[in-house]
Amino acid sequence: MGRHSCSVKQKLRKGLWSPEEDEKLCSYITKFGIGSWSSVPKLAGLQRCGKSCRLRWINYLRPDLKRGMFTQDEEDRIISLHEVLGNRWAQIAAQLPGRTDNEIKNFWNSSLKKKLMKQGIDPNTHKPLKENQAIRIEEKQIPHLNEMDQPFHMTNRSFNSEANGQLTECSSKVFDLLFLHEFQSNVNPSEYNSQVLAQYNDHHQSEFEENPNYVFCSASSVTKIEHGQMTDQTDFGSSSTSRMSSSNSSNMCSNQNTAGIRMNGMSENSEALSWDVENKMESLFQYPYIEIKNEELKSSPSQERELYGHSSGDLMSNYPLSSLTEELNGANLDVFSKFKL
DNA sequence: AAACATCGCAACCGCTCCAAC
DNA sequence: CGTTGGAGCGGTTGCGATGTT
Numbered sequence: 001m002g003r004h005s006c007s008v009k010q011k012l013r014k015g016l017w018s019p020e021e022d023e024k025l026c027s028y029i030t031k032f033g034i035g036s037w038s039s040v041p042k043l044a045g046l047q048r049c050g051k052s053c054r055l056r057w058i059n060y061l062r063p064d065l066k067r068g069m070f071t072q073d074e075e076d077r078i079i080s081l082h083e084v085l086g087n088r089w090a091q092i093a094a095q096l097p098g099r100t101d102n103e104i105k106n107f108w109n110s111s112l113k114k115k116l117m118k119q120g121i122d123p124n125t126h127k128p129l130k131e132n133q134a135i136r137i138e139e140k141q142i143p144h145l146n147e148m149d150q151p152f153h154m155t156n157r158s159f160n161s162e163a164n165g166q167l168t169e170c171s172s173k174v175f176d177l178l179f180l181h182e183f184q185s186n187v188n189p190s191e192y193n194s195q196v197l198a199q200y201n202d203h204h205q206s207e208f209e210e211n212p213n214y215v216f217c218s219a220s221s222v223t224k225i226e227h228g229q230m231t232d233q234t235d236f237g238s239s240s241t242s243r244m245s246s247s248n249s250s251n252m253c254s255n256q257n258t259a260g261i262r263m264n265g266m267s268e269n270s271e272a273l274s275w276d277v278e279n280k281m282e283s284l285f286q287y288p289y290i291e292i293k294n295e296e297l298k299s300s301p302s303q304e305r306e307l308y309g310h311s312s313g314d315l316m317s318n319y320p321l322s323s324l325t326e327e328l329n330g331a332n333l334d335v336f337s338k339f340k341l
Numbered sequence: 342a343a344a345c346a347t348c349g350c351a352a353c354c355g356c357t358c359c360a361a362c
Numbered sequence: 363c364g365t366t367g368g369a370g371c372g373g374t375t376g377c378g379a380t381g382t383t
Contacts, residue, residue: 359369
């Protein structure tokens with residue numbers, strides 16, 4: 001099956017690194033830079049495998065590493081990124097300069113997980129523990145919309161716009177990426193869509209084969225997937241403040257034969273599904289975040305909390321369904337329950 | 342003070358991906 | 363086109379530090 005561990009091939013040192021070993025590795029990399037890790041131990045005079053050298057450099061010796069405790073801001077960021085990316089530590093670390101995947105993983109497992117549990121939040125789903133149970137009950141009532149195994153906590157929406165606006169089934173599935181675009185200011189929506197697609201494809205290859213036409217939509221873009229390939233992507237603008245107000249956005253949506261349009265088409269029966277920014281209804285999924293529109297405020301959950309008393313992440317997890325449905329009077333409750341905010 | 346339990350972190354292991362051959 | 367090996371990732375382990383009895 002798997003390969004032999006590199007330290008098995010030869011008699012190589014294992015365990016903690018000595019200061020002398022660190023010094024050797026450091027001076028080698030400083031002098032010659034990072035090339036082939038497999039050749040580093042020999043050239044640097046170390047009795048270690050290349051893999052071990054790489055890890056030591058990345059996690060400990062790299063000069064750009066930030067040491068010490070995680071700040072509140074970093075903590076907030078990890079939590080909101082984890083909510084979207086799950087245990088993809090390397091991707092989370094990429095958003096936190098100076099922090100390593102290993103460090104974040106350890107911090108999550110030793111501290112954040114427990115902290116969330118104490119707050120009554122399931123660290124896996126980021127939903128309140130009670131609400132989670134409620135969803136399980138709801139799942140039984142809507143067996144064809146099982147979202148529990150969706151990666152990235154995305155909502156998999158299957159619906160048929162012809163049946164009086166009732167969401168039932170159709171050949172396209174829609175994945176709303178809005179929450180990430182809106183609150184990770186340094187994430188490029190186009191790149192993210194590609195990444196998500198690639199990862200989603202990995203996990204759900206068979207689904208793509210059976211039902212190959214998908215649409216990833218967000219307030220900022222619609223990405224059309226045919227037979228597992230991204231065939232069309234429409235971006236509505238780079239800043240979130242301009243996304244929804246762009247007149248192009250609604251035109252694009254309504255002119256394309258994608259599930260995005262079906263969402264728009266739903267607005268005749270349910271305004272909640274309209275992306276019409278003028279009515280401030282926008283998409284159902286954006287609704288809870290309307291007030292957090294200022295680009296400058298999105299950078300930090302703690303800043304958001306300071307100003308608004310909550311962060312977008314908080315809202316995402318805790319916005320009560322009942323409040324939403326009350327606000328969106330006349331809308332079909334069944335629709336909301338299926339969409340599961 | 343000693344024994345035991347718990348915690349946090351560094352490092353290892355097994356696996357996948359992908360480029361080179 | 364199959365094989366090989368390096369790079370990278372996420373899960374797990376081991377051990378020293380710290381806390382508790």
